[in-house]
Amino acid sequence: MIYLKCSKVIDRISDIIDGQASLFVRMRFYGHLMICKNCRRYFNQFKTVHELAGKVSSDDLPPDFDHVMAFVMDEIEKQDEKKDV
Numbered sequence: 001m002i003y004l005k006c007s008k009v010i011d012r013i014s015d016i017i018d019g020q021a022s023l024f025v026r027m028r029f030y031g032h033l034m035i036c037k038n039c040r041r042y043f044n045q046f047k048t049v050h051e052l053a054g055k056v057s058s059d060d061l062p063p064d065f066d067h068v069m070a071f072v073m074d075e076i077e078k079q080d081e082k083k084d085v
């Protein structure tokens with residue numbers, strides 16, 4: 001299950017950026033980003049600020065990134081199925 005509320009996502013952004021969030025939290029977080037344009041934009045801005053501050057490097061994907069994306073794609077397919085009903 002991905003985060004449904006934008007406020008939950010906003011709460012987690014600094015944990016995600018800092019690499020403090022668990023795999024489970026990251027899955028829920030990125031799942032929301034895939035379906036929510038507003039949070040995606042907010043997250044990108046937040047990330048850019050941190051990159052400029054030298055805290056993260058943009059090409060440094062987490063080792064479990066593939067797992068997270070697979071989970072996210074599953075969740076999106078489920079959402080699409082629900083829409084069809």
Ligand SMILES: [Zn+2]
Binds near residue numbers: 006038
């Ligand atoms: Zn959102």
